[in-house]
Amino acid sequence: MKNRIVNIIVLANLLVLILLVIFVPHLMIEPGKLMDPHMDLTDDCFACHTPFIGSRSSKCIACHKVEDIGLITTKGVAIAKEKKNMAFHQELLEDDCVACHSDHKGVQSFRPIGQFSHQLIARDTQELCDSCHSNPGDTLHQKIKGNCAECHSTESWTPATLKHDEYFRFDRDHDAACDTCHIKDDYSSYTCYGCHEHSRANIRGEHREEGIRDYENCVECHRSGDEDEAKYIWRNKLRGTRDQAGDQRYYRYEHDDDDDD
Amino acid sequence: MERSLISKKVMPFLLMFVTLIVATAILDAVLHLLDMTWVGRWLGIPGVLLIMLSFLYSMRKRKKISFGKPKTLLKLHEVLTWSGALMVLVHAGIHVYAILPWLALVAMMVNIISGMTGQYLLDRSRQYIVEKKAHHAEKGLVGDEAERALFWDAVTLDTMKKWRAVHFPITLIFVVLGTTHIFSILLYWQWK
Secondary structure (H helix, E strand, O other): OHHHHHHHHHHHHHHHHHHHHHHOHHHHOOOOOEOHHHHHHOOOHHHOEEOOOEEOHHHHHHHOOHHHOOOEOOOOOEOOOOOOOOOOHHHEOOOOHHHOOOOEHHHHHHOOOOOOOHHHEOHHHHOOHHHOOOOOOOHHHHOOOOOHHHOOOOOOOOOOOOOHHHOOOOOHHHOOOHHHHOHHHOOOOOOOOOOHHHOHHHHHHHHHHOOOOOOOOHHHOOOOOOHHHHHHHHHHHHHHHHHHHOOHHHHHHHHHHHHHO | OHHHHHHHHHHHHHHHHHHHHHHHHHHHHHHHHOOOHHHHHHOHHHHHHHHHHHHHHHHHHOOOOOOOOHHHHHHHHHHHHHHHHHHHHHHHOOOOOOHHHHHHHHHHHHHHHHHHHHHHHHHHHHHHOHHHHHHHHHOOOOHHHHHHHHHHHHHOOHHHHHHHHHHHHHHHHHHHHHHHHHHHHHHHOOOO
16 A cells, blocks of 8 residues: 555656656756747747657758748848858758757757768868858968868868978977967978077088088978988989989089089 | 774765765766767766666565575665766766756765665664574574575664665655656657
């Protein structure tokens, strides 16, 4: 008898809670307030959620016609200027609204349901990064037009995947701040004269000793602080030049000293 | 004497609870570091399954099932509830969104503290009845049989009965809130 009463109490509580979840879910399980334009849907969760399925894009599209997004509001008011340079939503390969949008502020702030995937964009359009992304405006990016994929991936904007080692490997003696070599953060050029160790006079003297005249593009041979490696690259370069394109450069290496000095 | 009581009784009790909280924080931090917070979202499922498995002991105690040694099942009950609670805690994270899951979480924590209290009381009860062992031996009970009799003696001691009168409703509250939370997820979750 006692057990039966306990069971009835438990079931009654369960039933009441389930009814509350169905009829006043915004009070029971709402994961954060809705975005302002959707506030009037606060107590009508099934306007967006299909029971046991979730939020289907078809429910969003019922109000937000894809062909109108960015052009006309759901109330029929024309949008003066779309924020993007291209008709973004109209170019998507698939209507997957919740891949980017989560209407509950709590979810969006901390745990988005999904993440925007660039795979939703047509391949040709994927290369038009600046249709959606603004140029950061620093000295490096000001001089660059397109070709973002050289450093950035569609997975994340930062960190940029520039492989500095392909140009110059840092070591103990070259643990410098960027603007030591890239003056005023201009990454389209560099100088090795920014360091007292590499004064013009020193570099000129050392290279002339070896009979080298063409030394302005330092990283052509100096891929790191290793001098032997630079010599090796230089010698190989000479051999390659002589083998492939005659001995003009090699000749300069051999005879320039006599001509100049 | 007082120091002995604290170190022998209170410390292990506290340690187990603190370990649970610290393990949760570490696991949560690791998932964040590895950018795998999505794992936490799904940890609720194995967590609940482990907790459900732990009820085998409760069923054995109420004679709903007859397999398994009670002592082993009790140990399993303790381990499974601790591990399940760890997963559910990581699953809950520190994000306060909705009232129902938080009520379920609070009920689970109260349940765990209650369970640990029961563990302590059972331990104490066992000490009281150690002397009974000799009595059982006199009666000719040895080995597994004596062990089983001793175990049931301990769990049916008066203090245990009183504790169980509190632990059972707490568990029911947790079950009701947890079930409703699971139902709400099934109803509203974005299944893809």
